[in-house]
Amino acid sequence: MKNKKLFCTMTALVLFASLQAFAADVKVIANTSVSASSISAGDIKDVFLLDKDSLGGSHVEPVLARGGAAHEAFLKEYLGKNDTALQAFYRSLVFTGKASMPKSLPSDAEVVAYVAKTKGAVGYVSSGAPTEGVKTLQVK
Amino acid sequence: MKHTFLKYIAAGILTALTVSISLHAQEFKIGPKAVQVHGFATQGFVYTSGNNWLTMTTNGDGSFGMTDMGLNASSQVTNKFRIGAQVYDHNLGQLGQYHPDLDWAVADFRVKPWLGFRGGKVKTTFGLYTDTQDLDSLHIFSLMPQSIYPIDMRDASIAHLGGDVYGKVRLSHNRGSFEYTIWSGHRSDSIYSGYPLFLLSKGTVTKTYGGLQYGYDLRWNTPAKGLVVGASRMSQDIVGTSTRGGLPNQEHSVKDWTNQFYGQYTHRNLQLESEFRHYCRDEVVRNGVAEDKGNMKSWYIAGTYQVMKKLALGSYFSHYTVTDTFPAMAQDTSLPSNHDYDKVISGRVDINRFVYVKAEGHFMDGYGQGPFPNGFYPQQNPTFVPNTKALVLRTGFSF
Numbered sequence: 001m002k003n004k005k006l007f008c009t010m011t012a013l014v015l016f017a018s019l020q021a022f023a024a025d026v027k028v029i030a031n032t033s034v035s036a037s038s039i040s041a042g043d044i045k046d047v048f049l050l051d052k053d054s055l056g057g058s059h060v061e062p063v064l065a066r067g068g069a070a071h072e073a074f075l076k077e078y079l080g081k082n083d084t085a086l087q088a089f090y091r092s093l094v095f096t097g098k099a100s101m102p103k104s105l106p107s108d109a110e111v112v113a114y115v116a117k118t119k120g121a122v123g124y125v126s127s128g129a130p131t132e133g134v135k136t137l138q139v140k
Numbered sequence: 141m142k143h144t145f146l147k148y149i150a151a152g153i154l155t156a157l158t159v160s161i162s163l164h165a166q167e168f169k170i171g172p173k174a175v176q177v178h179g180f181a182t183q184g185f186v187y188t189s190g191n192n193w194l195t196m197t198t199n200g201d202g203s204f205g206m207t208d209m210g211l212n213a214s215s216q217v218t219n220k221f222r223i224g225a226q227v228y229d230h231n232l233g234q235l236g237q238y239h240p241d242l243d244w245a246v247a248d249f250r251v252k253p254w255l256g257f258r259g260g261k262v263k264t265t266f267g268l269y270t271d272t273q274d275l276d277s278l279h280i281f282s283l284m285p286q287s288i289y290p291i292d293m294r295d296a297s298i299a300h301l302g303g304d305v306y307g308k309v310r311l312s313h314n315r316g317s318f319e320y321t322i323w324s325g326h327r328s329d330s331i332y333s334g335y336p337l338f339l340l341s342k343g344t345v346t347k348t349y350g351g352l353q354y355g356y357d358l359r360w361n362t363p364a365k366g367l368v369v370g371a372s373r374m375s376q377d378i379v380g381t382s383t384r385g386g387l388p389n390q391e392h393s394v395k396d397w398t399n400q401f402y403g404q405y406t407h408r409n410l411q412l413e414s415e416f417r418h419y420c421r422d423e424v425v426r427n428g429v430a431e432d433k434g435n436m437k438s439w440y441i442a443g444t445y446q447v448m449k450k451l452a453l454g455s456y457f458s459h460y461t462v463t464d465t466f467p468a469m470a471q472d473t474s475l476p477s478n479h480d481y482d483k484v485i486s487g488r489v490d491i492n493r494f495v496y497v498k499a500e501g502h503f504m505d506g507y508g509q510g511p512f513p514n515g516f517y518p519q520q521n522p523t524f525v526p527n528t529k530a531l532v533l534r535t536g537f538s539f
Contacts, residue, residue, distance in 0.1 A: 042310070051308050051317075052253050059219045080365065082409060084446055084490070088278045091538060094178050095278075096263040096271045097224050097244040100216055101176060 025073040029112065029134040031121045034058045038138040039122075044078045047122055049089070050099045055122070063114055063123035064104040070126040166539075173215050181209035182276045182536030190528030191507055192520035194292055195233030195337060198530070205233045206534070208274065210243060222248045228274070234519070235292055237332045244299055254307040261301050265321040265357045266372045267400040267415055270297050277538035280444045280454040280488045282500040286515055287438035287460035287480065288400070288417050292334035293512065297374070297398075300325030300353050317361045324354035327376065334513055341518040344384045351378040351393065366406040374398045384426070394431065395422040409446035415439060421511055425466075432466040434511035450490045458482040462510030470510060476526040480508035480515070495537045502530035 028039060036056035039047075046052035048062045065071040067083070075081055081089065093099035103121075105111050108129035115121040116133035125131065166177040184206030188198040196203035207230060214224025228243035230236040244263050250256035263271035272278050273289040283291060302325020310317045328350035329335060336346035359370030376396040382389045397420050404413040419436040442456035460480040464470035473479050486500040507524050508514035516524065 046253070046310075053219065053250070080406075082446060084449065084452070085406075087493075091178075092272045092275065092278050094176075094214075095180065095210065095212065095226065095275045095538075097212070097214065097226065097246040097248070097258075098263075100214055100222065100224075101178065 025127055026070045026077065026124050027127050027129075027131070028122065028124050028137045028139055029115050029131050030055075030060070030123075030137050031115050031117075031119055032133075032135055033119045034060060034122065034135070034137075036137065037135070038140050040140045041078055044139070045080075048079055048102075050093065050102070059120045060122045061118070061120050062102045063111055063118070063121050064102055065108070065111055065124065066104045066106045068108075068126075070108065070124060070129075074124045170215070173217060175213055175215045177211070177213050178539060179209070179211040180275065180277050180536060180538035181207075182534055183207050184282065184532060184534040186530060186532050188528050188530040190504070190525050190530075191516050193528060193530055194515055195235050195334075195517050195520060197233075197520060202531075203233065205231060207231050208236075208276070210275075212243075220250050222250075224248075230274075232291065234337055234517075235332055235334060236330070239330065239332055241330060252307070254309045256306050257303065258306065259303040261299055262304050262323065262325065263299050264297055264323065264353075264355075264374075265304070265306070266297060266355065266374060266398075267357070267370070267417070268402050268404060268413060270372075274298070275538075276498075276534060276536050277496065280452045280498070281442075281456065281484065281486045282498045282532040282534040283484075283502070285415075285440035285442060285456050285458035285484075286482060287440055287458040288415055290334070290514055292337075292515055295329040295333040296327070296335070300327055302326060302353075314363050316363045319357075319359045319361070321357045323356070324352075327351060327353045327378070334517075337519070338513040338517060339382065344382045344389060346380060346382045349378070349380040351376060355398075367403070368405075369403045370401070372398075372400040372402075374400075378423070388427075390427055391423050391425040391432075393421075393423055395420060411444045412442070414441040423511070430466060432464065432511050434462060434464045434466075436460070436462050436510065452488045452490075454484075454486045454488075456482075456484050458484065460506075460508050460514060462508055462514070464510045466511070476506040477509045477524065479506040481505040494539055496535065498532075498534045500532040500534075502528070502532065504528040504530065 034055055035058045047060055053059060090101055094101050105114055108125040111123045111125050112131055112134055115123045167174050185202055185204050186196055186198045186206060187202035192199045196205045210226050210228045212224060212226035216222045225245035226243040227240055229238055229240040231238050242261055244261050246258050246260040246262055248258045265271055269284055269289055273284050274294055304321050304323040306321040308317055308319045331346050339346055353376045355374035357372040359368055361368050376393060378393045378396060380391045400417045402415040416439040421434045423432050425432050438460045440456050440458040444452060444454035446452045461473040462478050470478055483503040488496055488498045490496045505527055507516040
């Protein structure tokens with residue numbers, strides 16, 4: 001009985017720790033023109049699924065990574081879609097005239113550079129990536 | 141035959157690969173404004189045993205007469221205002237015949253997430269896939285469930301010349317979000333589409349077919365993660381002009397409406413969905429001499445699974461029944477002429493980000509004739525047989 005309790009506690013701890021690690025693998029960044037200093041998970045989903053184009057009164061546009069661990073973690077954590085489904089979703093909008101394709105870039109460094117120079121840009125990078133010239137948004 | 145077939149498929153994939161390598165999404169600037177250019181093309185092969193299908197001579201030999209392509213350009217003019225247009229061209233057996241069509245051309249003003257306006261030639265939001273039914277690169281299936289998205293009748297619902305009011309509202313207390321589209325406009329069928337070809341088999345040569353369409357689509361992204369449910373309604377007032385035996389002929393709507401209900405559930409790599417459509421069509425035909433009342437009831441249930449990044453599998457069962465007062469025998473839906481039940485298995489391989497190949501098997505019971513065709517035409521089938529098996533191969537690219 002004791003062993004069973006210990007096993008359950010350990011399993012819960014491992015699950016909790018891995019979820020925390022998962023969420024911490026990626027950070028959300030924004031151009032300095034974006035007035036908000038934090039963003040909710042719901043707003044992240046709305047911005048990256050093109051349902052919302054402003055945050056705290058500032059116009060925003062999403063910038064995506066083109067693959068990689070941070071990209072996979074971000075999709076799973078915030079958008080609830082895999083990369084194939086997300087690309088199909090964007091294409092369904094682009095080929096029906098309902099939206100433009102968001103910018104996607106191949107590396108963290110390029111995402112940071114693009115977000116730094118583009119007014120309203122919001123992106124995400126690995127938690128360890130240098131983020132000079134952009135602000136990191138706290139996820140509420 | 142086998143050698144020629146393999147040669148065509150290899151050539152199709154090679155062409156798609158070559159083109160995709162050279163044609164990544166393009167972006168250029170007009171003044172300070174970026175213009176995005178995207179496109180797609182597909183090539184299909186259909187082989188059947190039973191009836192000829194989709195206006196091709198598919199029975200026994202198979203046909204490569206299934207090609208389509210599209211090219212669009214769009215620009216975000218201001219934060220709230222966007223414009224764009226797409227040209228679409230296709231050939232499906234006797235349909236399309238490579239007459240290019242302005243697929244959509246819209247000006248879109250999105251005031252708030254919950255309020256936007258689109259005007260121009262607009263793709264119709266109706267059910268899960270009406271607006272994307274001919275965008276093969278988006279789907280795992282080579283042919284969408286034909287009971288609800290008949291490829292030969294795409295013109296009937298694909299777009300309207302008019303406007304939409306649309307938006308998305310996040311509901312309080314974690315009750316999900318609600319999306320709406322209310323639309324109205326003019327439908328205009330190509331004379332190279334399915335219904336005019338069907339009428340030709342009765343000696344009627346279509347000049348124009350179209351009219352007012354209006355309706356709405358409402359969908360609720362429920363608090364249950366991955367579950368969407370929705371309902372759509374369309375009403376129409378259609379006029380067709382033609383000649384019959386060299387004399388002017390006309391048909392027009394008395395009553396024409398469609399209701400559609402749908403649900404979709406996505407969990408990780410699994411997607412399950414189902415739609416039900418009831419189409420009621422009452423038309424005065426032959427210059428007012430006769431009235432043709434048809435009732436089409438359709439539904440499907442489909443499941444897809446992304447097995448790995450480059451491989452997806454899917455299956456659906458599509459159910460179509462038609463009753464019609466003209467001729468009077470069309471009341472019995474157990475007859476193969478009044479139903480089409482289609483069991484389908486499908487696989488898709490994504491060769492890279494742009495190019496894919498699909499293979500699909502169809503096992504059809506019935507050939508569903510009514511006031512309009514459902515994939516099977518008298519011109520290619522002097523006598524119908526009850527059952528048809530089909531193999532559909534399709535490759536394409538999009539950028």
